[in-house]
Amino acid sequence: MLTARLINLHKHYDLGSFVVKALNGVSLDIPEGDFLAIMGSSGSGKSTLLNLLGGLDRPTSGQYILCGQDVAQMTDDELSAIRNSRIGFIFQSFNLIPQYTVVENIQVPFHYRPGYPPISPLDEARSIELAEQVGLGDRLDHRPFQLSGGQQQRVAIARALVNDPAIIMADEPTGNLDSQTSIEIMRILKKLNAEGRTIIMVTHEDEIAEQAKRQIHMKDGLIAGEGIFRG
Amino acid sequence: MGRYLRTVSLAMKSLMLHKLRSGLTMLGIVFGVFSVIAMLAIGEGASNQAQQQVLELGATNIIVVSKKPAEDAPAAGSSGAFILRYGLTRQDYRILSKTLKNRIGGIVPMREIVLDVRHIDRNLSARIVACTPDYMEMNHLKLSTGRFLSDKDIRDRSNVVVLGSETAERLFPTENPIGSTIQVQSRAYRVIGIMQNRTASAAVGGSLTAQDFNKDVYMPLDTFQARLNTGDYIVKRTSGSFSAESVIYNQITLRVLDRNDVIPISESVRETLELTHGAKNDFDVVVPLELLKQADQLRNIFNIVLGSIAGISLLVGGIGIMNIMLATVTERTREIGIRRALGARRWDIIEQFITETVVLSSTGGLIGVLLGLFTPTAFGLIKFVVTTYVMDSGTTSSEMGRMFIGMTPQIAWWSLPIAFGFSVVTGLFFGVYPARAAARLDPIEALRQV
Ligand SMILES: Nc1ncnc2c1ncn2[C@@H]1O[C@H](COP(=O)(O)OP(=O)(O)OP(=O)(O)O)[C@@H](O)[C@H]1O
Ligand SMILES: [Mg+2]
Numbered sequence: 001m002l003t004a005r006l007i008n009l010h011k012h013y014d015l016g017s018f019v020v021k022a023l024n025g026v027s028l029d030i031p032e033g034d035f036l037a038i039m040g041s042s043g044s045g046k047s048t049l050l051n052l053l054g055g056l057d058r059p060t061s062g063q064y065i066l067c068g069q070d071v072a073q074m075t076d077d078e079l080s081a082i083r084n085s086r087i088g089f090i091f092q093s094f095n096l097i098p099q100y101t102v103v104e105n106i107q108v109p110f111h112y113r114p115g116y117p118p119i120s121p122l123d124e125a126r127s128i129e130l131a132e133q134v135g136l137g138d139r140l141d142h143r144p145f146q147l148s149g150g151q152q153q154r155v156a157i158a159r160a161l162v163n164d165p166a167i168i169m170a171d172e173p174t175g176n177l178d179s180q181t182s183i184e185i186m187r188i189l190k191k192l193n194a195e196g197r198t199i200i201m202v203t204h205e206d207e208i209a210e211q212a213k214r215q216i217h218m219k220d221g222l223i224a225g226e227g228i229f230r231g
Numbered sequence: 232m233g234r235y236l237r238t239v240s241l242a243m244k245s246l247m248l249h250k251l252r253s254g255l256t257m258l259g260i261v262f263g264v265f266s267v268i269a270m271l272a273i274g275e276g277a278s279n280q281a282q283q284q285v286l287e288l289g290a291t292n293i294i295v296v297s298k299k300p301a302e303d304a305p306a307a308g309s310s311g312a313f314i315l316r317y318g319l320t321r322q323d324y325r326i327l328s329k330t331l332k333n334r335i336g337g338i339v340p341m342r343e344i345v346l347d348v349r350h351i352d353r354n355l356s357a358r359i360v361a362c363t364p365d366y367m368e369m370n371h372l373k374l375s376t377g378r379f380l381s382d383k384d385i386r387d388r389s390n391v392v393v394l395g396s397e398t399a400e401r402l403f404p405t406e407n408p409i410g411s412t413i414q415v416q417s418r419a420y421r422v423i424g425i426m427q428n429r430t431a432s433a434a435v436g437g438s439l440t441a442q443d444f445n446k447d448v449y450m451p452l453d454t455f456q457a458r459l460n461t462g463d464y465i466v467k468r469t470s471g472s473f474s475a476e477s478v479i480y481n482q483i484t485l486r487v488l489d490r491n492d493v494i495p496i497s498e499s500v501r502e503t504l505e506l507t508h509g510a511k512n513d514f515d516v517v518v519p520l521e522l523l524k525q526a527d528q529l530r531n532i533f534n535i536v537l538g539s540i541a542g543i544s545l546l547v548g549g550i551g552i553m554n555i556m557l558a559t560v561t562e563r564t565r566e567i568g569i570r571r572a573l574g575a576r577r578w579d580i581i582e583q584f585i586t587e588t589v590v591l592s593s594t595g596g597l598i599g600v601l602l603g604l605f606t607p608t609a610f611g612l613i614k615f616v617v618t619t620y621v622m623d624s625g626t627t628s629s630e631m632g633r634m635f636i637g638m639t640p641q642i643a644w645w646s647l648p649i650a651f652g653f654s655v656v657t658g659l660f661f662g663v664y665p666a667r668a669a670a671r672l673d674p675i676e677a678l679r680q681v
Pocket of ligand 1: 013040042043045046048204
């Protein structure tokens with residue numbers, strides 16, 4: 001069963017005087033339950049690829065099938081609904097909402113569920129349980145600026161999980177963290193993968209990438225190879 | 232429903248993040264709404280005042296006043312005796328009484344003149360009003376003590392007077408005036424009654440300015456004509472020359488039985504009098520009911536003019552909100568990106584920002600309404616300051632000054648929901664553009680913002 005299939009995907013940015021070819025024909029299959037690390041040098045197109053995979057952006061050309069549906073055929077609202085219920089995002093810079101507390105941040109995806117069901121006591125319990133799982137049970141009412149980087153990233157992970165998505169997209173989730181915290185985060189991601197979730201992670205650190213099931217290397221908007229290349 | 236409550240509470244959370252900014256932004260709306268309510272209250276108060284004055288003149292009354300014809304006026308400084316005869320005559324009174332007998336409830340002729348009145352060593356210049364008993368009722372005057380003039384007083388030409396409240400107070404500061412005598416042109420008159428205090432009523436036009444009944448002295452018409460008005464004319468000394476004016480009645484007031492009859496009867500009064508007075512142009516027909524209609528129109532004009540001025544300040548408040556919301560959208564681009572990434576639709580973003588704007592403007596509106604309720608208090612304070620520190624006796628007694636002092640703003644209750652509604656609409660209107668700008672942002676571009 002495939003989670004995502006990319007066929008000859010292009011993403012070009014027309015800057016007027018010249019065109020930046022961020023993705024230049026990427027084809028890729030991601031099976032269900034995969035743990036994929038996307039590697040490559042800066043500017044090689046990793047984030048661009050991840051954003052397309054996450055339905056945050058649309059390709060210039062090529063086909064992208066997400067959960068059996070052609071993204072090109074989907075409306076903006078349909079794509080939003082998919083992001084809300086099927087995909088959990090973890091960003092390098094955490095991206096928490098500053099005026100909200102830990103629990104409120106974790107609950108943001110609840111507000112945009114299709115049909116806008118009210119936040120039930122069950123939902124409430126789930127968000128607190130997730131906060132506890134990432135080790136923030138005693139900081140539910142803290143605001144992001146009162147938390148360390150690692151703690152903020154764990155809030156972001158809890159938030160990514162709150163709607164029980166099948167796919168987790170993480171763009172350099174450990175990029176802003178020290179090695180000890182990185183190990184913690186990776187442990188959580190591996191556990192999520194073991195639960196059956198598909199994980200797609202961008203990183204440029206070999207030790208992090210090693211822990212994924214599969215690695216692809218990007219170069220100039222193309223997949224240059226698979227597997228671990230040391231050195 | 233629950234969902235909207237949630238949206239509103241989230242909006243409050245965002246607004247509370249910048250309390251000072253939200254408060255200052257709200258201020259524009261607060262004062263906009265406040266000034267709408269205050270302006271309408273002042274307009275309402277002014278027109279109520281005007282209406283009250285007209286009603287005191289009597290909505291079913293028709294007042295015919297003698298008017299000095301302009302073209303016949305003697306040139307200033309001309310010497311020699313000269314008698315100017317003009318105005319309403321006994322014949323006019325008889326004709327009007329006869330022809331309108333069945334359609335009117337009363338008719339009162341009146342002669343007035345300002346003379347010195349005296350009690351022992353107290354001297355006072357007062358308006359002597361010579362009239363018949365109906366005068367009191369027709370002018371909505373109320374007796375304080377004693378009695379008013381009676382038919383018998385008229386018949387007997389009794390030497391009696393009824394005093395206005397201020398006249399009584401100034402001539403008799405300590406004693407009881409009833410039974411005492413006052414002197415007018417060295418003849419004595421017995422005081423039989425005192426009137427209640429009454430606020431000055433609107434000017435009737437023609438010979439009269441604003442009528443201040445408190446300074447009156449009422450005397451039986453026939454007494455006046457027998458004792459004071461020898462030969463029906465009164466000699467005036469003006470800067471070295473004598474001039475004599477002969478006026479029989481200064482006013483004839485008619486009370487109409489049916490309000491709908493007021494205008495037609497006033498027209499027939501005018502026509503009747505024109506038959507005898509011809510082109511002399513020495514009388515005026517004043518119809519308080521028409522003044523009432525004018526007062527109504529005045530109210531509408533006031534409301535529109537003052538309301539629009541206040542509306543402009545509300546508009547300015549709205550532009551202030553829009554300005555801040557646009558800045559907020561720019562500042563919170565990243566938040567918008569995060570929400571979009573987490574599944575927010577464009578409409579969700581629009582809803583969020585419009586809600587924030589409306590919460591801001593309607594909170595401002597609510598505060599403005601509450602402030603608006605204090606308009607009469609605030610106006611009273613201003614009135615106090617102005618009357619104590621700015622106005623002197625000259626301005627106080629002027630028409631404008633009297634109007635200002637006599638006026639109390641009256642909150643038009645309908646203006647409260649309307650002003651509040653406008654604050655909500657202002658928020659909606661000025662919130663749309665920033666909200667759409669927020670929703671148009673591309674999620675990726677928005678997330679890239681620092
Ligand atoms: N909105 C944009 N407009 C123009 N060029 C863009 C835009 N977004 C990305 N690019 C370009 O596309 C290329 C790929 O960018 P991308 O962010 O995918 O790189 P990356 O592999 O994630 O790099 P890094 O490791 O530094 O994050 C870069 O050359 C970048 O300059
Ligand atoms: Mg990147």
